[in-house]
Amino acid sequence: MGHITSKDAYKNLEERINWFTQGAPPSDSLYKILQVLYTEPEAKWVALLPVRPFTAKKAAKIWNVSEGKAETFLEQLCEKALLVDSYYKGERQFVMPPPMAGFIEFALMRTRGDIDQKYLSELYFQYMNVEEDFVKDLFFATETRLGRVYVQEPVLTNDNMIHILDYERASHIIEEASHIGLGTCYCRHKMLHANHPCEIDAPLDVCLTFGNVARSLAEHGQHARLIDKKEAMDVLERSYAANLVQMGENVREDPAFICNCCGCCCEALQAARKFSPMQPVATTNYIPKISDECVGCGKCENVCPVLAISMGNSIESKMAQVDNEVCLGCGVCVRNCPKNAIELVRREIQVITPVNSTHRFVLQAIEKGTLQNLIFDNQAFANHRAMAAVLGVILKLPLLKQVMASKQFKSIYLDKLLSNKSAVEP
Secondary structure, three states: OOOOOHHHHHHHHHHHHOOOOOOOOOOHHHHHHHHHHOOHHHHHHHOOOOOOOEOHHHHHHHHOOOHHHHHHHHHHHHHOOOOEEEEEOOEEEEEOOOHHHHHHHHOOOOOOOOOOHHHHHHHHHHHHHHOOHHHHHHHHOOOOOOEEEEOOHHHOOHHHHHHOOHHHOHHHHHHHOOOEEEEOOHHHHHHHHOOOOOOOOOOOOOEEEEHHHHHHHHHOOOOOEEOOHHHHHHHHHHHHHOOOEEEEEOOOOOOOEEEEEOOOOOHHHHHHHHOOOOOOOEOOOEEEEEOOOOOOOOHHHHHOOOOOEEEOOOOOOOOEEEOOOOOOOOOHHHHHOOOOOEEEEEOOOOOOOOOOHHHHHHHHHHHHOOOHHHHEEOOEEOOHHHHHHHHHHHOOOOHHHHHHHHHHHOOHHHHHHHHHHHHHOO
């Protein structure tokens, strides 16, 4: 690979990370974080890997080493949760997870002695809670959000339960998952080490991952523990009882995670407070409605994770008031009302959720102007399967998004496909 200095190795890795639609703005804090997570050789080699899934054979060719040596090195990276593996038609593949939800969280999802977790947590706190570039880029750089909120199903009335869709239910995600992993809440673990412990003393063991991500994290390095559906439902119940907000990947099909979040530790909920009324995550399709039974006790105000509820201070009314622009529609307030004076009703404008991860990636790439990074990878043209997946999503987008995609991609092939599609539509 030629002579690469330590500084070059981590700089190249940072550039590689920023090939993701979701990146990590450079700073001294990020450089130090990467030094904790990656050895210098790991930084050098990972910086050369593709964005899309790849095999050990592909990595060996890139690194100019034997396939056996590449497999051993990739296995070590999986053990550190810097890569996750999967199987496609019986062939093992690897992929580098994005910063969030990804390798940043994975490093604190269990107690481990191979890295200084206190020092890392302090770096995380500086990078995400003091510096603002990463959080702004993560939550506000695109119209399509990374995460979305799940409504707390137990607080819905029978009428609303009729209208809730399967993908809006955390319980449905659990029932459909092929694998379920349970790990330590990264946010509260980080804040504990950074001397900012959770203000509501929420449980730590409530971080849920699903599908291949759960399997890989459990099999390599035990960053998560595989659990059954019954235990996963118990995690939800414990989280409801602790007034935590359920937030997962912003997709309808096969989300990779559901976090159970508190307003004092979670970066997303902190961003909602700090940059209000901008929403860092997609809300639920529900909003609280306050009835005349409200006695102004203030319990709903105290538990709202994003400070969306305030108490009326006029002589005429002491009733709770909800800021609909800020409200997540999580249902925590409903659970805590002693007079049953709050109910969730459907929002007038329904929230649109991307179908799957590919759909979300394409939408975010178009909005951020980085679509070419999904099509081209290390200047090499994508394979047909990856290309077909991306183009398949683009062809189903509204016309304006298609035009934006076409301008970014600047491909005669894509323009021809879009032209043909328009020609056959009535």
